Amino acid sequence: MKLKLAIIDDGISSDTVSDLAFNLVCKNGILQEASSEANFFSHGSICAAIIRKYAPQAEIGSIRILGADGRGEPGDLAAALEWCVLSGIKMIHLSIGSTQPCDVPLLYEAVNKVSKSGGIIIAACKTGHNVSFPASFAKVIGVRAGESLTGPQYTANREPNGGIEFSANASHDVVVSPFAEPFAASKFNSYAAPVISAVVYKLLLFAKCGASLPEIRAQLYKEAAPAADGKWAGNDLTDKVPVVAFAGNQYRASMRAVARKFLDDNYLPLLFSQFAEDCSPECFFLADWDALESHCHHMAGFYGADLVLAMVAGEDLNGLEADVVVSGGQNGSHPDKIFLSSDGKNADDLYRRLISVLEDTDLDD
Numbered sequence: 001m002k003l004k005l006a007i008i009d010d011g012i013s014s015d016t017v018s019d020l021a022f023n024l025v026c027k028n029g030i031l032q033e034a035s036s037e038a039n040f041f042s043h044g045s046i047c048a049a050i051i052r053k054y055a056p057q058a059e060i061g062s063i064r065i066l067g068a069d070g071r072g073e074p075g076d077l078a079a080a081l082e083w084c085v086l087s088g089i090k091m092i093h094l095s096i097g098s099t100q101p102c103d104v105p106l107l108y109e110a111v112n113k114v115s116k117s118g119g120i121i122i123a124a125c126k127t128g129h130n131v132s133f134p135a136s137f138a139k140v141i142g143v144r145a146g147e148s149l150t151g152p153q154y155t156a157n158r159e160p161n162g163g164i165e166f167s168a169n170a171s172h173d174v175v176v177s178p179f180a181e182p183f184a185a186s187k188f189n190s191y192a193a194p195v196i197s198a199v200v201y202k203l204l205l206f207a208k209c210g211a212s213l214p215e216i217r218a219q220l221y222k223e224a225a226p227a228a229d230g231k232w233a234g235n236d237l238t239d240k241v242p243v244v245a246f247a248g249n250q251y252r253a254s255m256r257a258v259a260r261k262f263l264d265d266n267y268l269p270l271l272f273s274q275f276a277e278d279c280s281p282e283c284f285f286l287a288d289w290d291a292l293e294s295h296c297h298h299m300a301g302f303y304g305a306d307l308v309l310a311m312v313a314g315e316d317l318n319g320l321e322a323d324v325v326v327s328g329g330q331n332g333s334h335p336d337k338i339f340l341s342s343d344g345k346n347a348d349d350l351y352r353r354l355i356s357v358l359e360d361t362d363l364d365d
Contacts, residue, residue: 002059003201003205004059006089007062011064020060022062023062026076029076029078038064046185048194049174050191051194057205085117088117091197092121096124102263105280108137120204120216122141123135123142125142125189127190130161130162136163141220142162145189146192151169167192168196173185245292245326246312246326248313249311252273259271259309269306270299286311289320320337324339327339
């Protein structure tokens with residue numbers, strides 16, 4: 001049985017995998033043969049070495065989408081996934097991903113194409129986050145690092161926080177080159193996901209279960225080791241985050257502009273609105289003010305967000321459970337609430353003032 005596994009990452013060295021099934025690079029959405037050799041200490045090479053350690057039979061191919069700085073474009077990931085669909089690649093390994101909600105629509109569509117074609121994606125959750133994409137998608141097998149596990153051991157998360165279903169061992173001594181000493185992989189989620197990829201590869205290769213995603217999931221749960229403390233694995237939600245409320249839909253453009261500035265400064269904002277026309281995969285519907293204290297905080301923890309930006313309707317803002325309220329004037333006073341006056345036209349100025357008033361919150365922790 002021919003079963004190819006694509007590792008989409010920063011490339012794989014021929015020292016690590018001398019018989020690569022394919023070796024491609026994707027830039028600006030265009031795939032072509034790789035013209036340069038990846039270092040055997042590259043992220044992709046280490047992931048490939050872990051997979052080969054536990055599944056020596058794995059027929060591995062490489063698609064490089066990350067640069068030397070470890071960064072890449074979501075469009076290139078989508079293009080690489082599309083190539084896998086067109087090329088009939090059954091298995092895809094991703095020890096990469098995004099925590100930006102703005103990347104969700106593109107990646108969600110690409111993952112759905114893989115799923116419809118019968119492909120299986122195993123993806124690592126971004127280290128330090130409860131949620132990342134595409135690892136948190138329902139049609140992806142999401143993995144994070146687990147404690148007290150060795151070798152190819154993994155546990156199942158009965159209540160998968162952030163959609164991450166499995167925790168696996170992330171500490172491995174692997175040979176990345178015959179010219180180098182064995183490499184000790186650290187305890188990062190990136191090095192846990194290859195364990196599940198190796199397990200799934202062998203499940204399919206030896207036909208231990210059906211080839212569909214539900215059948216593979218069921219078999220993984222069946223073979224999972226018990227957690228060390230007798231409980232199922234999982235992480236707690238993050239602490240309460242600051243809430244910035246924009247009072248009125250006249251701030252629609254301003255809120256989105258401010259959100260982009262937070263993203264540019266490496267913060268992750270989560271957007272909500274009481275106006276249905278604002279809602280999209282990037283902006284969630286806010287049913288009522290009470291949801292700011294309950295639902296919004298819960299979702300912020302789920303997504304590992306740094307702050308909540310919410311557009312609310314109404315005139316009496318004193319009872320609003322928010323840390324900062326952006327409005328057209330001093331619409332109220334409350335010892336636990338800061339009011340910022342804005343006409344909604346100068347997003348740069350508003351962002352600077354927001355950063356200033358949030359300096360004493362958990363935003364910078």
